[in-house]
Amino acid sequence: MSRKIFNVFNVSLLVLAALSCLLPMINILAISMSSSPAVAAGKVTLWPVEFTLQSYKFVVEKPEFMKAFIISVLKVLAGVPVNMLLTILVSYPLSKTRAEFRSRNIYMWFFVVTMIFSGGLVPWYMIISKMHLIDSFWALIIPSAVPVYNVVLLTNFFKSIPKGIEEAALIDGASHWTTMWKIYVPLSSASIATLVLFSIVTHWNSWFEGLILMNSPEKYPLQSYLQTIIVNRDVKLMTMQDARVLAAVSERTSRAAQVFVATIPVLAAYPFLQKYFTTGIVVGAIKE
Amino acid sequence: MVTYPNKRKSFKRDIPLHLMMLPGVIILLIFSYGPMLGLVMAFQNFSPSRGFLHSKWVGLENFRYVLGLPNFWEVIRNTLLISVLKIIGSIVVPVIVTLLLNELRHTGLKRSIQTIVYFPHFLSWIILSGILIDFLSPSEGIINKFMTVFGIEPIYFLGDKFWFPITMILTEIWKEFGYGTIVYLAALTAIDPTLYESAKMDGAGRIKQVWHITMPGLKPTILLMTVLALGTILNAGTNGFEQIFNMYSPQVYKTGDIIDTLVYRLGLGSAQFSVATAIGMIKSIISFVLLTLGYYIARKTSDYQIL
Numbered sequence: 053m054s055r056k057i058f059n060v061f062n063v064s065l066l067v068l069a070a071l072s073c074l075l076p077m078i079n080i081l082a083i084s085m086s087s088s089p090a091v092a093a094g095k096v097t098l099w100p101v102e103f104t105l106q107s108y109k110f111v112v113e114k115p116e117f118m119k120a121f122i123i124s125v126l127k128v129l130a131g132v133p134v135n136m137l138l139t140i141l142v143s144y145p146l147s148k149t150r151a152e153f154r155s156r157n158i159y160m161w162f163f164v165v166t167m168i169f170s171g172g173l174v175p176w177y178m179i180i181s182k183m184h185l186i187d188s189f190w191a192l193i194i195p196s197a198v199p200v201y202n203v204v205l206l207t208n209f210f211k212s213i214p215k216g217i218e219e220a221a222l223i224d225g226a227s228h229w230t231t232m233w234k235i236y237v238p239l240s241s242a243s244i245a246t247l248v249l250f251s252i253v254t255h256w257n258s259w260f261e262g263l264i265l266m267n268s269p270e271k272y273p274l275q276s277y278l279q280t281i282i283v284n285r286d287v288k289l290m291t292m293q294d295a296r297v298l299a300a301v302s303e304r305t306s307r308a309a310q311v312f313v314a315t316i317p318v319l320a321a322y323p324f325l326q327k328y329f330t331t332g333i334v335v336g337a338i339k340e
Numbered sequence: 341m342v343t344y345p346n347k348r349k350s351f352k353r354d355i356p357l358h359l360m361m362l363p364g365v366i367i368l369l370i371f372s373y374g375p376m377l378g379l380v381m382a383f384q385n386f387s388p389s390r391g392f393l394h395s396k397w398v399g400l401e402n403f404r405y406v407l408g409l410p411n412f413w414e415v416i417r418n419t420l421l422i423s424v425l426k427i428i429g430s431i432v433v434p435v436i437v438t439l440l441l442n443e444l445r446h447t448g449l450k451r452s453i454q455t456i457v458y459f460p461h462f463l464s465w466i467i468l469s470g471i472l473i474d475f476l477s478p479s480e481g482i483i484n485k486f487m488t489v490f491g492i493e494p495i496y497f498l499g500d501k502f503w504f505p506i507t508m509i510l511t512e513i514w515k516e517f518g519y520g521t522i523v524y525l526a527a528l529t530a531i532d533p534t535l536y537e538s539a540k541m542d543g544a545g546r547i548k549q550v551w552h553i554t555m556p557g558l559k560p561t562i563l564l565m566t567v568l569a570l571g572t573i574l575n576a577g578t579n580g581f582e583q584i585f586n587m588y589s590p591q592v593y594k595t596g597d598i599i600d601t602l603v604y605r606l607g608l609g610s611a612q613f614s615v616a617t618a619i620g621m622i623k624s625i626i627s628f629v630l631l632t633l634g635y636y637i638a639r640k641t642s643d644y645q646i647l
Binding site for chain 1: 350361363367371374377379456457460462467471473485517546582
């Protein structure tokens with residue numbers, strides 16, 4: 053009997069926890085799909101009132117939003133391959149033992165130190181400006197080209213690959229280059245898939261670089277643009293035409309629609325993230 | 341010098357490996373080690389027009405100035421308070437949720453709950469700020485509307501000195517508990533199921549089993565997560581800057597301003613480059629000490645090895 057009471061209590065508590073994660077998203081979705089008078093009157097909670105897609109139409113037709121969206125897509129398309137290529141190239145030598153690669157430990161420390169120390173915000177900005185990357189698209193790609201945390205994860209995974217296969221290949225005259233691409237990479241496809249997804253999410257979500265390193269808002273990726281719209285409520289980025297449409301589409305509904313559109317790519321990637329995360333986590337967080 | 345030819349030989353053998361390292365090493369040299377050289381400006385009265393070579397050296401003047409700032413200690417206190425409560429919450433909540441999930445027999449429900457609670461981890465603080473600013477608003481927010489139904493006065497969660505840090509702590513726990521749960525659930529799978537069988541034979545109830553088998557099984561992971569969190573204690577959470585920067589405002593500086601937001605305002609806001617860098621340096625050193633200590637403890641207690 054007490055077991056039954058516990059089960060009821062347990063299920064309701066867990067459902068409550070899940071709802072707490074779900075409700076804010078549903079709320080924002082409902083606001084984005086409701087008419088602005090209904091929203092202003094406070095009638096909208098979890099279901100759209102006077103359903104309309106006006107806010108989405110407004111967002112999609114808003115050139116600043118679409119421009120920022122495209123920059124973010126390009127950032128992912130350029131940034132993720134660069135991240136992955138450098139991660140694989142670096143993780144392969146680092147996964148060797150000291151007997152196989154004499155300088156291995158020195159390199160490992162070289163990487164780990166960057167995880168612990170940083171020069172701080174101002175010197176970082178100055179280096180990037182010295183490299184003439186300010187206002188350049190590549191400022192969003194190159195300074196973060198080597199994700200050191202991912203390197204540690206992949207190195208650990210590469211280490212777990214049985215040496216026998218590699219030795220056979222090397223005896224047959226395969227070079228390191230061939231061994232890496234033909235043996236290590238295919239054998240760790242699940243881990244690499246995890247890292248690709250993490251890298252996509254990181255690139256999609258990053259906003260600080262865009263905000264700091266781009267002088268003109270037209271060059272902002274989506275999250276930096278949203279930062280100015282949502283967080284700073286920067287009215288300078290609103291055009292005259294916006295003001296006209298705002299009568300029908302309120303600031304609040306359009307904000308909600310923009311938040312939701314920016315979430316769609318993460319939602320789309322989520323099933324894949326779900327599929328691979330255990331591998332990613334087993335490799336990383338609780339390697340025992 | 342006996343090893344010399346050997347070294348040379350191994351270098352020659354390793355050339356392809358060195359070449360593979362090269363691109364990554366160059367990027368880090370420029371964008372991670374480069375800024376570390378810039379730390380010298382903490383000892384200068386740096387002005388960009390003069391550069392590093394011609395700016396005036398002032399010794400420890402900037403550090404003295406920082407320690408004398410009235411709001412510096414306030415900021416340290418805020419950072420530590422927010423950090424410590426976040427660390428405690430983000431251990432306790434996921435462990436409880438893991439234990440509760442573990443008692444669920446219905447796998448479909450179990451998986452759905454896991455899927456939902458893990459999701460906020462993947463959203464940026466920009467998106468979440470957008471959602472939360474609306475959700476928590478005193479005039480329009482659904483939470484406050486709900487509370488007025490019960491006759492509770494609306495609370496300005498993001499604009500009130502008392503509520504702001506609490507909101508930061510709770511929203512971070514809310515964002516990350518799903519991720520923690522996944523980690524602890526993974527640790528549970530490593531527990532030998534026969535232990536439960538034999539405990540049952542010996543007449544141990546559910547609570548006894550949790551206390552004597554599940555909890556000890558989780559202990560190394562709990563310890564590890566705590567220790568790793570120590571290294572981020574001056575960041576006020578895993579992404580404390582991103583969270584607080586996007587939700588704070590001048591009226592909550594007294595309780596909500598943290599080291600990183602102060603550095604941002606001093607460095608990029610009011611162009612006090614040297615002072616901002618000095619604070620960053622103090623932070624880096626303390627974090628390093630804590631991280632080393634934490635790593636040492638983790639290694640001693642759970643054989644954890646990162647490298």
